[in-house]
Amino acid sequence: MNTPLLSVCLITYNHENYIRQAIESVLMQKVNFDWELIIAEDCSTDTTRAIVLEYKEKYPDFIKLILQEKNVGPAKNWKNLIETPKSKYIAYFEGDDYWTDPLKLQKQIDFLEFNPDYVLCFHQVNLLKPNGEIVDDFITKVPENYETIETLARLGNYIHTPSVVFRNIIISFPTEFEQSPMGDYFLYMLLAQDGKLKYLKEKMAIYREGVGIWSAKSEYLRNLNTAYTHALIVSCNHFDNPVSLVLLDRISLFLKAYENQIGKENLNLLNTCTKVNDCIYNYFLNKNKTNLSETIQMKSSKELIKEVLLRIKKRLWNK
Incomplete structure (x- = not known):
């Protein structure tokens, strides 16, 4: 045949x-x-x-x-x-x-x-x-x-x-x-x-x-699966940088929409590679900088960054 x-x-x-x-x-x-x-x-x-x-x-x-x-x-x-x-x-x-x-x-x-x-x-x-x-x-x-x-x-x-x-x-x-x-x-x-x-x-x-x-699936799970798929696509390194940047932006939009629902387990799921890790880390870094600005105005920028990083690490990846 x-x-x-x-x-x-x-x-x-x-x-x-x-x-x-x-x-x-x-x-x-x-x-x-x-x-x-x-x-x-x-x-x-x-x-x-x-x-x-x-x-x-x-x-x-x-x-x-x-x-x-x-x-x-x-x-x-x-x-x-x-x-x-x-x-x-x-x-x-x-x-x-x-x-x-x-x-x-x-x-x-x-x-x-x-x-x-x-x-x-x-x-x-x-x-x-x-x-x-x-x-x-x-x-x-x-x-x-x-x-x-x-x-x-x-x-x-x-x-x-x-x-x-x-x-x-x-x-x-x-x-x-x-x-x-x-x-x-x-x-x-x-x-x-x-x-x-x-x-x-x-x-x-x-x-x-x-x-x-x-x-x-619930709306949250559908959006989590979408973000996870974006993270996997970025991770495979088959795509030009502009396309990867668009997908990373969409992951950031997911974090913005569901930051109060997403837990450490799901964040770890999204963390498929260094690019996505940096995307997640930078999102929470910028978010926490804004949230903490009023309460720690007297601290130096170096102390501020240190405190923010400790909070992010505790939320995302520390056991």
């Missing part, structure tokens, strides 16, 4: 209520190229595995399975999946979402084939609310200057996973990639170093709102 032009990568865990619709939305695609479907199943506790095995039996040449022997978690399962294809392009989505346009893949592949300066193509989606209502996307807003890595770094993830087709150009992922709670955003940042992003204003997929692990 020839190497397929496109690999559809579908990640799933405990999606028994949704996985059939996800797979059927792949099978309905009309394309004029060789392709395959790869499903990574993370040892579900429901009937998800039985369902994907059923489809594998029906389509043995088209469907490939990655069946984890034990639950490895979404990060490792995702990494195993995304590193498997040898194809030129990858389309990725999760087992609780599905596609609605049978020409979705053809449209995106056609664009990428004729526009080599673009590394990723994404599109509008509709949201399926828990009550069954399908509505316009109210979660993300795609900015005007969406194509560049600088915008992606500054504004965060405005790309829904079921909308993505990208060039399979990453030879090896940094070790930090598997640690990231936002593997999709990390992936888009890696890709955006080598080209532009294209947004198609066609609604060709459904994203289930309020279903996934990410949706279930």
Whole structure:
């Protein structure tokens, strides 16, 4: 069999209520190229595995399975999946979402084939609310200057996973990639170093709102995971200094918003490298300088700095 032009990568865990619709939305695609479907199943506790095995039996040449022997978690399962294809392009989505346009893949592949300066193509989606209502996307807003890595770094993830087709150009992922709670955003940042992003204003997929692990997290935890992902991206040293500085600024904004909630354990989590360490340290240094200015006005600047540093060390890293 020839190497397929496109690999559809579908990640799933405990999606028994949704996985059939996800797979059927792949099978309905009309394309004029060789392709395959790869499903990574993370040892579900429901009937998800039985369902994907059923489809594998029906389509043995088209469907490939990655069946984890034990639950490895979404990060490792995702990494195993995304590193498997040898194809030129990858389309990725999760087992609780599905596609609605049978020409979705053809449209995106056609664009990428004729526009080599673009590394990723994404599109509008509709949201399926828990009550069954399908509505316009109210979660993300795609900015005007969406194509560049600088915008992606500054504004965060405005790309829904079921909308993505990208060039399979990453030879090896940094070790930090598997640690990231936002593997999709990390992936888009890696890709955006080598080209532009294209947004198609066609609604060709459904994203289930309020279903996934990410949706279930509190606002603080979502923002902590975002800041942690930024810290990991900075730590991997794959990015130019201006991009890293933008990500460090976003970490500082997280600290400003949640400085009264974040504890030593979470601060240690963010402390992925010297650059992030300095960012955290400088934030609290400047913050404490302001807070202490009235109470220790009579002290010398040297004494002031010493007292501030002792307070920061006690809060962040001293046992």
